[in-house]
Amino acid sequence: MTRIHCLVAAVLMSLSLNLQAEGADLYPLSSPAEQERFQALTEELRCPKCQNQNIADSDAPIAKDMREEVHRMLQQGASNEQVVDALVARFGEFVRYKPQLEPRTVLLWATPVIVVIVGLLVITLVVVRSRRNTETSSALTPEQRRRAEQILKDAEAP
The missing domain is CATH 1.20.5 (Single alpha-helices involved in coiled-coils or other helix-helix interfaces)
Known part of the structure; x- marks a missing residue:
């Protein structure tokens, strides 16, 4: 491998690390525990636009809005149930991967x-x-x- 190839590979790797770091910093929370709650919630909720993809992995604009809503509610001190209930009320039962047992x-x-x-x-x-x-x-x-x-x-x- 030539020096140019190595240089290009190093630059690309450093850029990808920066992008990963930016993704984590987009939704800063007060503690690592809150950050874990945010991650768990975004992995638990399904994107209404994407087929079977959670909002943590989706690039759809609606998933971005949902992540921002989860972040906002966690900053306000909402519990996991309150966050999920608010998003279900707004987007419907489809956003749950595991629907609750109800008559319907x-x-x-x-x-x-x-x-x-x-x-x-x-x-x-x-x-x-x-x-x-x-x-x-x-x-x-x-x-x-x-x-x-x-x-x-x-x-x-x-």
Whole structure:
């Protein structure tokens, strides 16, 4: 690797470190614990515009607004629940990765259990039917038995 390549690599690395440091300083808080709360909240909330991306990782303008709102509320002393409730009230239940169990979300939470139970019932019915069909269809009638014996005797005779 030439000196120019090394110089370019060093410059790019130093610029990327500066950008990372700027990202952390965009939302300064009073303590490292508050900074951790901010990080946890922004990772817990989903961006309304992006598909399955949290607001910490999203570059969408609405995610930036949500991060600023979280930062503002944390500076005012709001609890995590208050922050989440305010953003849910503003943007809807979609911003939660784990929706709460409420009457309107019962079906959402119960669907996996219902699917497993229905699947087990279907498997049980198929197995029972196949056993029942095997038991009833395997017995030969006397006429069929006589005919089979005759075919075997004819096959053995040279």
